[in-house]
Amino acid sequence: MAVFQRGETVVLSLEVKNSAGSYVDPASMPTVKVKDPAGTVVVNEAQMVKDAVGKYHYDYTSADTAAVGPYNVRYKAVDGSRTTKLRDSFVVEED
16 A cells, blocks of 8 residues: 655556456546545545546645545546446555
8 A cells, every 4th residue: 555644645546448458538537536544535526637548647635734544545437337436545644
């Protein structure tokens, strides 16, 4: 699990591929949701930035007073009737 200090920017990345393993873009822009260690939503369904076909990122910068501990991330991509959700996490620690 990646570890960051308060105030650092965490680059949250997502790759979207089809069943053949090729990069594809979903019908709508993927979103990201981030919860702090207490379960409070700190980023709520924010649209990600497209870097290339099937590759996206979102920059999350924690506050200098951010809660310390594990943060949970959920990515969501919707393409027609198909919704894909992926989970990730990172840790924020004191500097």
